[in-house]
Amino acid sequence: MSRSVIENATKRTGKRHRLDKPELLAPAGNLEKLKFAVHYGADAVYIGGQKYGLRSNADNFSFEEMREGGEFAAKYGAKVFVATNIYAHQEDLDGIAEYLKQLEDAGIAAIIAADPAIVETAQKYAPKLEVHLSTQQSTMNWQAVRFWKEEGLPRVVLARETTMDEIREIKHQVDVELEVFIHGAMCSSVSGRCVLSNHFTDRDSNRGGCCQSCRWKYDLHADEESVMEQGQNPFTMGSKDLCMIQHIPDLIDAGVDSFKIEGRMKSIHYVASVVNAYRQAIDAYMADPEGYRLKPEWVDEIGKAANRPLNTGFFYSVPGSGEHIYEAEEKPAPYDFAAIVTDYDESTGMATVQQRSPFRPGMEVEFIGPGGRQFAQKVGDLTDVEGGPLSVARHPLQKVRLKTEHPVFPLDLMRKCIK
Template identity: 50%
Template sequence: MKKPELLAPAGDLEKLKIAITYGADAVYLGGEAFGLRASAKNFTIEEMEEGIKFAHERNKKVYVTLNIIPHNDDLIGLSEYVKTLENIGVDAVLVADPGIFSIVKDNTKDMEIHLSTQANTTNYQTAKFWYDQGVKRVVVARELSLEEIKDIIDKTPEELEIEAFVHGAMCISYSGRCLLSNYMTHRDANRGECAQSCRWKYYLVEEKRPGEYYPIVEDEKGTYIYNSKDLCMLKHIPELIESGIHSFKIEGRMKTPYYVATVVRAYRMLIDEYLKDPENYKPSEKWLEEIKKASYRDFTTGFYFGKPDDKEQLYTTSSYIRTYDFAGLVLDYDESTGIATIEQRNRIFVGNEIEVFGPNKEHFVQKVEKMWNEKGEEIEVAPHPKQIIKMKMDNPVEKWDMLRMAIENN
């Protein structure tokens, strides 16, 4: 049985390092142009180089998105850019457009090319066509069932890798090819500027009754008619692995480092647990509960087991559910004293109950008994963003471990 790749989003350099530390086999990221997340911090070439070095030292991979649907002006500078990506050691690029595909082929010696989900691949003949052109991997459209994906795998060359989304936001438009944002805000979703208009509140207005707003459902607050639940396939790790999908993709380059760590950790633990002993594997609800400690919408399995119905939509709100706050990131730990150096991310008070978690291990709970600032002065609260503090820990911790607090304890 093949071990699948766990592929995580990296919206910036810190998220890249956290994703890899918490168990991702590869990350995907965008540069300052040509990718579909214009609002993310994205990467300069220098940051990419640092991220690639960090990943390659740990035998992990870095993929760069070039998956906009380009207009003529968007192609300016692309030839030089892809040459630079190859020179700094990028492992693959993701493309959705034949023009960008041809520019990559013509300007690199042996760059691995992945076909983005934006290309809407929904059948084995299309997948085979792109393989024949030189594509190494196809990211299939989110609108496929597991049976359809298995059929594509069975009817395409074994060397062609299939990647599929397993977790994160779902799009109301077909695999992200959306005109709604452009129409509503003049921000082109297909060029990286999506305003998430599908998450807005909408009312119905009849043509001859301007100014009379009717809720689409019986709710005085209106309705979010386009708003999908989030994809979560954590309970279906065996089916995903047995299908032959090569890469399990997590959505979320705009999400927080805490979100990335929480979700990657849960999928890593369950993938490894299943592969260790498939016959006796029993999925634990605790990992689903762990994922819910990061902000989330209600979950759906999307199209994997049939076409979604109205139960897969959220008609009442576009807000995320948030029950825990990211409190701090461990920078260092002194084994002789049991004291950790922590970068604060949300206010911490002496007396707070915190949970501490890290890659490949269970979390533990403790009360904050004492804290010190950088000068060694004892403090009752750490109120400043990214304040460096020291804290006595009940159990050993490591760099990159995280602290979180239930919101009611804040």
């Protein structure tokens, strides 16, 4: 970062404590997704272990996988954080000290915690772990942020309900790292602290069991009679997704240190596409703040991932009725994830790919790679790895060979047009 950018940041925030450039923090539901998140530009990833996290339905990580993921991330200069963000009942705390010490031994850089009991236990028994305050604490004022800093926490993940003006004020008042969600699913409740799931299914949202009841389809009754008109669609209580790709300068100017993407349950294609777009936007701004311009291809790339309708959350105004999804969602993404490149032969221009959804000759596809590498083409002849002709790649994880119009590299992705 240039001296002028640092000085300007100091004038805006009144503080010098901020990362050299904003950290791009990506979700990883399993080890494969972790590797793709880092490969496509994440500075850090957050994962879940087998206990104490709020995504019990994600694949989550064993300690061996955490260690492997940390070693892979370190090769790229990236870090791994572990979510331990449940609100614990008494029985949940059995074994928590040993669990946190194992995270420390596995090379994890930080935990993300909400419950003060977990925070205090980590500080006592695993002092090498940084403790970041989870968004589940609904922190949105500088006095609360200062309290947590005085408790020894170097970073606070602000509530999704925090506005841009409030972020500026917090950064001005408190010399601490601020992490903010900038992309992904929003919650119809306050900072995810919902009890609908508990009521309907006896699955505790705040202990990792959310059944996403806000996404269910509902009828409306008065007494025992439906009051919905005949033929009217059932409604949901789900909110639109957050997207701040068009507002990178505002986030940096406000003093946000870590840009967090939601989505540990999302696909490899989603994680790679979204990280790729934000990586390019952040790097472009940091390279030339005065000459920065939003590129349409970054916005297009976001649109090619599987998003719900998008908005800017609470950053600029309180979302109104138009920011919720009431009827069946139209699938906005015009592409499906089709394959991962595993090898490329420069002499023949032939790529070997691992199938993730069916494709066949004649289909329109795109290849994408880190840094915005991208090109479109039609699928030509297909063969298996022994050279036998294929009329379609239909088997999951099948290795397939095809000619590409430009060079590709391992971990590049192929997606198919479904317009």
